[in-house]
Amino acid sequence: MAGDPSTGEAVSSRLAWLDRVDSSLLSLCLASVVVVLLAGFVQIRYGDFAMTWGEAWAAVSDPNVLFSVQAWKGFLLGGELPELSNQSLIVWNMRIPRVIVAVFVGMNLAVSGAIFQAVTRNELASPFILGVSSGAGLAILLTLVALPGVTIAIPLFVAEFQVSTSMLLPVFAAVGGVVAFVIVYAIAWKNGTSPVRLVLAGVIVSTVFGSLQRAMFFFADDLGVVQSAIAWITGSLTGTDWEQVRMVLPWSVIALALAVLAARQLNVLLLGERTASSLGMRVERVRFALSGVAVLAAAASIAVAGIVGFVGLIVPHMVRNIVGSDYRKLIVGCLFVGPALLVAADVGARLALPVQIPVGIVTGLVGGPYFLYLMRRQETMGEI
Amino acid sequence: MSDERPSLADGGSQAVPPSSSSQRAGDSVAEDDESERSTDANEFVGEDIVVGYPGSEEPVIDDATIRLPPGEVTALVGPNGSGKSTLLAGLADQIAIDAGTVLLDGEDVHTLETKELARKLGLLSQENVAPNSLSVAELVSHGRYPHRGVFDSLSDADREAIEGAIELAGVDHLRDREIGSLSGGQRQLVWIAMVLAQDTDVLLLDEPTTFLDMHHQLAVMEIIERLRDEGDVTVGLVLHDIEQAARYADHVVALTDGEIQARGDPETVLTEELLRDVFAVEATVEATERGLQITPLAPHNG
Numbered sequence: 001m002a003g004d005p006s007t008g009e010a011v012s013s014r015l016a017w018l019d020r021v022d023s024s025l026l027s028l029c030l031a032s033v034v035v036v037l038l039a040g041f042v043q044i045r046y047g048d049f050a051m052t053w054g055e056a057w058a059a060v061s062d063p064n065v066l067f068s069v070q071a072w073k074g075f076l077l078g079g080e081l082p083e084l085s086n087q088s089l090i091v092w093n094m095r096i097p098r099v100i101v102a103v104f105v106g107m108n109l110a111v112s113g114a115i116f117q118a119v120t121r122n123e124l125a126s127p128f129i130l131g132v133s134s135g136a137g138l139a140i141l142l143t144l145v146a147l148p149g150v151t152i153a154i155p156l157f158v159a160e161f162q163v164s165t166s167m168l169l170p171v172f173a174a175v176g177g178v179v180a181f182v183i184v185y186a187i188a189w190k191n192g193t194s195p196v197r198l199v200l201a202g203v204i205v206s207t208v209f210g211s212l213q214r215a216m217f218f219f220a221d222d223l224g225v226v227q228s229a230i231a232w233i234t235g236s237l238t239g240t241d242w243e244q245v246r247m248v249l250p251w252s253v254i255a256l257a258l259a260v261l262a263a264r265q266l267n268v269l270l271l272g273e274r275t276a277s278s279l280g281m282r283v284e285r286v287r288f289a290l291s292g293v294a295v296l297a298a299a300a301s302i303a304v305a306g307i308v309g310f311v312g313l314i315v316p317h318m319v320r321n322i323v324g325s326d327y328r329k330l331i332v333g334c335l336f337v338g339p340a341l342l343v344a345a346d347v348g349a350r351l352a353l354p355v356q357i358p359v360g361i362v363t364g365l366v367g368g369p370y371f372l373y374l375m376r377r378q379e380t381m382g383e384i
Numbered sequence: 385m386s387d388e389r390p391s392l393a394d395g396g397s398q399a400v401p402p403s404s405s406s407q408r409a410g411d412s413v414a415e416d417d418e419s420e421r422s423t424d425a426n427e428f429v430g431e432d433i434v435v436g437y438p439g440s441e442e443p444v445i446d447d448a449t450i451r452l453p454p455g456e457v458t459a460l461v462g463p464n465g466s467g468k469s470t471l472l473a474g475l476a477d478q479i480a481i482d483a484g485t486v487l488l489d490g491e492d493v494h495t496l497e498t499k500e501l502a503r504k505l506g507l508l509s510q511e512n513v514a515p516n517s518l519s520v521a522e523l524v525s526h527g528r529y530p531h532r533g534v535f536d537s538l539s540d541a542d543r544e545a546i547e548g549a550i551e552l553a554g555v556d557h558l559r560d561r562e563i564g565s566l567s568g569g570q571r572q573l574v575w576i577a578m579v580l581a582q583d584t585d586v587l588l589l590d591e592p593t594t595f596l597d598m599h600h601q602l603a604v605m606e607i608i609e610r611l612r613d614e615g616d617v618t619v620g621l622v623l624h625d626i627e628q629a630a631r632y633a634d635h636v637v638a639l640t641d642g643e644i645q646a647r648g649d650p651e652t653v654l655t656e657e658l659l660r661d662v663f664a665v666e667a668t669v670e671a672t673e674r675g676l677q678i679t680p681l682a683p684h685n686g
Contacts, residue, residue, distance in 0.1 A: 272513045278509070
C-alpha cells in the first residue's frame with residue numbers, strides 16, 4: 001500500500017478525527033438548545049397579553065409553579081391548578097405548553113424523517129413519504145365534514161364518556177396516517193418489498209387520498225370548517241396547551257427511545273439490502289419495524305400539530321451535513337435540531353404577522369430556500 | 385481428489401452425473417479422511433441446486449451439485465451469464481432455491497436462523513454501497529452484526545475480530561478514512577475486511593477482483609492465499625480471470641448456462657478444450673513453474 005503514514009501521525013490523526021466528530025455533534029446540540037431557549041423565551045414574553053422581560057422571567061421562574069406538586073400534576077395528568085397570578089397563568093398554561101409541544105413535534109418529525117431516509121436509502125425521503133400525511137389529511141377532512149360538531153356519548157361502566165369532534169380529530173388523524181401506511185405496505189408487498197416499491201406505493205396512495213381529500217372540501221359548507229381543515233393540513237400549533245403535551249408525550253418517549261436503540265440497525269440497513277441480509281439481518285422484518293417506529297413518531301406529531309411539512313425532510317439533512325451519516329449521532333442530532341427549527345419557526349408563525357399563521361407555512365418558507373442552497377452547493381443529491 | 389476427473393460436456397448433455405445424495409455424502413467422508421490438511425474448517429456442499437428467477441421459465445441454475453472442501457479455496461469460473469453469481473447467492477441462502485439442499489458442516493442452511501447462518505457463512509456481493517461519510521473502521525465493525533444482540537455494544541471478542549480483519553486485509557493505514565475518499569481497489573479491500581470480521585467458517589466472494597487495478601487484484605488474492613494457508617476458512621469465489629483461478633485455487637468449477645461442465649484441480653480442469661467449449665476461446669495452456677500460463681488467442685466461433 002502506498003502512502004503509509006507513520007504511527008505517530010496515524011495516532012494523532014485518529015485522535016483529531018474523534019475530536020472533530022464528537023465536538024461537532026456536541027456543539028450542534030448546544031447551539032440547538034440555545035436556539036430553543038431563546039426562541040422559547042421570545043414566545044413566552046410576547047403575545048396579546050403584554051409583559052415586560054422582567055415580568056416574563058418572573059412568571060417562568062415563579063416558585064408557586066416550579067415547586068408546586070399540584071401545578072405539575074395539573075399540567076401532566078390533568079386536574080385542578082393552584083391559584084396563580086395572571087402572568088404565571090398565561091405563561092404556564094398557554095405559552096409554555098405551546099413551546100413544549102413544538103419541541104416534541106420537532107423531535108418526532110426529525111427522527112421520523114431520518115428513519116425513513118435510511119429505510120428508503122434516499123435522503124429526500126420525509127416522514128410522509130409512505131402516505132402518512134395523505135391518510136391523516138383525508139381522515140381530518142372526513143371528520144370535519146362528516147361529523148361537524150357531533151358529540152358522541154360512549155357509555156362506560158362507571159359514567160358516560162363524552163367525546164366531541166375536536167377530541168376525536170387528533171386520534172382520527174393519527175389513525176388515518178397509520179392506515180395509509182399499512183395500505184402502502186400492502187401495495188408494495190410482493191414476495192417482500194424494496195425501497196423503490198415502497199416509495200412508488202406511497203406516491204400512489206398519496207395521489208388517490210389527496211384527490212379524495214380535496215374533493216371533501218366541496219362538501220364543507222362553512223368557512224370555519226375549511227380554515228380549520230387547512231390549519232390541520234398545513235400543521236399548526238395554535239391553541240395547543242397541556243392537553244396536547246399529555247397526548248404527545250408518551251408516544252414520543254416510546255418512539256424516540258426505540259429510534260435511538262435502533263440506530264445500529266439503521267446503519268446496517270444503509271449498507272443496502274443485500275449486505276444487510278448476508279450479515280444476518282431479517283431485512284423485511286427490520287424495515288417494517290423501523291417504518292412502524294417512524295410512523296408512530298409522525299402520527300404522534302400529527303395528532304397535536306397536524307401535518308407540519310419540511311421539518312422531517314431538512315433536519316436530518318442538516319444534521320447529516322454536520323455529523324455524517326452514522327445514525328448513532330444522526331438521531332441524537334435530530335433530537336436537538338428538530339426542536340430548534342420548530343420552536344423558532346413557531347415564533348414566526350405566531351408573532352410575525354397580525355394574525356397567527358400555521359407553523360407549517362413558515363417551515364415551508366424556510367425549508368425551500370435551504371434546499372435550494374443545498375442543491376447549489378452539493379454535486380450529488382438523493383443517495384445517502 | 386484423484387477420483388474427480390474433469391468431465392466435459394459433449395453436446396450439452398448432463399456433465400455431472402446426478403448422484404444420489406447418500407453416495408455423495410459417502411464420497412465426502414472418504415475424501416475428508418484422506419485429506420492432508422486436517423482442519424476444523426467446515427465443508428460446504430450444495431446438492432442438486434435449482435435456482436430460477438420469478439417470471440422466467442428456464443431455471444438459471446439447473447441441478448448443480450457443488451462441494452467446497454473444508455479449508456480450501458474453490459474457484460467458480462464461467463462466461464458472463466453462466467449463473468456463477470446466482471449459484472453463489474443461492475448457496476448463501478440470499479435468493480431462494482427452487483430445489484436442492486445446501487449443507488454447511490452437514491447442517492441444512494435453510495434450517496438455520498438468519499443470524500446463526502451469518503455467523504457461519506459470509507457472502508460478499510459484487511457491488512456494494514456504503515454512505516460516503518462512513519469511516520473504514522466503522523464499516524468493518526458492521527461485520528460483527530450477526531455476533532451481536534440488538535442492544536449489545538462491541539465486546540472484546542468483537543474488537544479482536546475487527547482488528548484481525550483489518551490486519552489481514554491490510555487496511556490498517558486506511559482505518560480512519562471515509563469510504564467516499566477511497567479508490568475502488570481500497571474500497572474492495574475494506575469490504576473484504578468487513579466480511580472477514582464476520583469471522584465465518586465459509587466465505588463466498590463474488591468476483592472480488594473484477595474492475596480492480598493489478599495492485600489491488602494481487603492484494604485481494606494475497607488475502608485469499610493467506611486464508612488458504614491458514615486453512616480455517618472454506619473459501620468459494622467467482623473469478624473472471626482464469627489465470628488467477630489457476631494460480632490461487634485448490635479446485636476449479638466451470639459453469640456454462642447454469643450447468644457445471646467440469647470440476648477438479650486447476651491443471652485438470654483448465655485445458656485448451658475446456659476454454660474452447662466453455663469460454664468459446666482459442667487459447668494455449670502451458671504449465672510453467674508459476675503454475676498454468678493461459679494465453680487467449682482468438683474467440684472461437686461455432
